[in-house]
Amino acid sequence: MSTPPPEHVRAAFGARTAEPVLIENGPVWRCGDVALRQAGSPAEASWVAQTLGELEVPDLRIARPVRSSDGRYVVGGWAAFRFVPGRPEPRYDDVVSASLRLHEATRHLPRPRFLGLRADVFAMADRVAWADERADLDADLGGRLFDLLSERRGELSTPAQVVHGDLFGTVLFDGDAAPGLIDFTAYYRPPEWAAAVVVVDALAWGGADDGIARRWSHLADWPQALLHALLFRLAVHALHPKSTQRSMRGLERAATKVTELL
Known part of the structure; x- marks a missing residue:
């Protein structure tokens, strides 16, 4: 508590x-x-x-x-x-849409200096997912699937910028009011990647319908954005001390849907 x-x-x-x-x-x-x-x-x-x-x-x-x-x-x-009223709801397409609007507004922001000092699991997983760093990943908790999928990793054409990389479950809804944003977990990656993280999380743990990945396929570099988002979550899962086989099953479901678009 x-x-x-x-x-x-x-x-x-x-x-x-x-x-x-x-x-x-x-x-x-x-x-x-x-x-x-x-x-x-x-x-x-x-x-x-x-x-x-x-x-x-x-x-x-x-x-x-x-x-x-x-x-x-x-x-x-x-x-x-x-205080902003509301609570998270499974309105994942609305979250993706909010992500795109948010990152249109953050395009001008300079890269925060503190990003280079982060050493937590999420920062390490981010660097591993983009091949900026290597780490020993638990094979049974995501490392084996990471190694398999990383062979299909390619480049994204959209430039990196300041993005919120953890919007799933943190955007608040209050009836017909506009979505609410109460925090900002900063990363320096393409905006499509941030939207893709929402989709991967929704597929893995939010009970999203199978079509959510295809509904946003008009976004630039979408298959690779999804793949990088999936690699990020797999690396987090493989590195995090509280990960379980149960939560891994959600990532395996997300991987099935992402690889259909590659």
């Missing part, structure tokens, strides 16, 4: 008297109209806050950052933003 933000943190963000309520999507603690989440990296959390504070994306509700009383984005390891 996540520990609620301490009183001095709530006070710094103008929410001293609000009772923290644990909600999904993070985990995140709602304190009135302010939501707080722990910030693992102050530099990355500050970048996310500044980015979400300045982005303007059509038909997307963006959680704007809340500065502390002394102007900081991060206090005591916590970052704050305006």
